[in-house]
Amino acid sequence: MSEPDSEALQVTIASPKGGAGKTMTTILLAGEFAAAGHKVLVVDTDPQESASRWYRNSKKVGFALRHIDLISVTDVTALGETLKSARHYSLILVDIQGTASAAMGAAVAYADFVVIPTRPHVFDVDSSLALIRQIELLGGRHRTIPYGVLMNGVSGIDKNTMAFRTALAQLTKAEVQMFDSYLSQRPTFGAIATAGTLYEVDGETRPIKDARDQTNAVAAEIINRLGSAR
Template sequence: MPSIFAVANPKGGSGKTTVAIILAGEFARHGYSAAIIDADPQGSSYQWHASSVARGVSPDGIDLVRAPDANALAQAIERLDAYDVVVIDTPGYYGEALIQSALRADLVVLPCKAHTFDASQVVRTIRNLERHAAESNLPMSQHRVLLNEYDSLDRNTRPLREVLAYFNAEGVPVCANTLYRRVTYRSMTSGYGTLYQMNDKDESIRKARYNADQVVRELLAASQGAKTDGAAA
């Protein structure tokens, strides 16, 4: 069975596709067989993959499958059983595909910008997923909020403190590492393969790789902890 990561946030512009590509790229770099299921009708992951192939930088070690609805999503997960890692780029709205992705995931990653409105949307999503898990008599999947498009200028500001205090009060786990706002990430998602297919002589790319590596290491540890907890139960 693959490790399943569902990248979820019904709010548009949260950076789901960027996070999904970075996750898959990091695992592929370490030799794991990885696949992305693009369950978002906008097809951003698919466009990234197709554009990369067209430019001659086919994403190393990453396959991509489209899943336009919940039934196709379930079938795709079953077909990809032999992969080491499956990353689901969920739809940008709350619906059956997002719910099924989250309930089947070892870890739900919720990208969120450091703003109170975005944070409230994430908490609402988590509460809805908890309700659906209870109704299905299933445990709520492990989850982590990942602050995305983080700027060093955000550090120690009042808005950031308010967001972190809000998540803490709601009992929502937040990653210690953040994904910074970087031009490199935008370039990558425009169809230039993974971070590891970009020119490593560029310092900005090396910094992006280091940032991505730290984030994915933390998410992997969280997912492995979830599997250990499940086995113990």
């Protein structure tokens, strides 16, 4: 991963579907980039405050969440202020819920990169494709906002199912930007969503190592894409 930058990179995590893995991805990336020495700000714009709960609970049970701060904002004005005053962070991760809010538009329009977690099912893919069209519009006439569809919750069995292959074929056909890496369905990820990061737990077990490798691959792809976009 590259060295921390002096000017904050803003990565927005968006998907039209609840449960697609936005907060999961946000939490994993926060831990990953913080471990690499980045100063990370998580901006939770979801009124359900899942990321905020993860943050509070982590601290309560004794995780330091070193290099990670979190702020909860629910309206577009507060989001704008937050993004402006957070330039001293090296990475800002914005977790957004839904596609209709003004905050969602701003979080995408100002993003350096948008991650779109998608469950490997046809209906989820359909709504992600609609979001991609929205992202293209939000870029306006002069900017192409870089984004990537990230398959989340993939299980070994899933990969051989018709649902998975149909979903993949649909994305390929639509010629959208896909991550090469993906996130498996893992108990380890589920546990981290409640508290902690993959780097503030004992890293010597196979499940933790595998979970780190997978998350690292996603982070590396983001850095790569940002590098080629700048």
